[in-house]
Amino acid sequence: MRDIEADITAIKEIWNQYTSACGTGDLDRWISLWTDNGIQMPPDTPARIGKEEIREKMKPLFDQFIIKIPITSKEIRVAGDLAFSRGTYTLSTTPKAGGEATRVTGKYLTILERQADGSWKIARDCFNYNAPPTSPEKE
Numbered sequence: 001m002r003d004i005e006a007d008i009t010a011i012k013e014i015w016n017q018y019t020s021a022c023g024t025g026d027l028d029r030w031i032s033l034w035t036d037n038g039i040q041m042p043p044d045t046p047a048r049i050g051k052e053e054i055r056e057k058m059k060p061l062f063d064q065f066i067i068k069i070p071i072t073s074k075e076i077r078v079a080g081d082l083a084f085s086r087g088t089y090t091l092s093t094t095p096k097a098g099g100e101a102t103r104v105t106g107k108y109l110t111i112l113e114r115q116a117d118g119s120w121k122i123a124r125d126c127f128n129y130n131a132p133p134t135s136p137e138k139e
Helices: 004-024 027-031 051-064
Strands: 034-041 065-068 071-079 082-095 102-114 120-129
Touching (some): 004 027, 004 065, 004 082, 051 065
Antiparallel strands (some): 065 082
């Protein structure tokens, strides 16, 4: 019998790694959190199907911006080899070339799959913003 609490802890660690990889600009580490056939469903754009397409579409963001994305899990449920995670995030992107950060808050619903080695990876990720992105006001 599986240890659900250990699974939940492992899934929370996925979000820690996700946040850390974004914060350090490590696209390779970030993409390693996905299944090969993962699907990312960002707002206002078609779904990105497969790890390579996700990488291709995310590369400019990692190349051009400093990314901060604290993630708060509100709910994680495990059912066999599938799990879902629901929560909130705050995304801040600052151009590496200089300029003001853009900030957005949002929510996500993600399906994860247990891998053959017992680890978890992101299989489907759908997220959207609570409001249009904004730049902080100058002080």
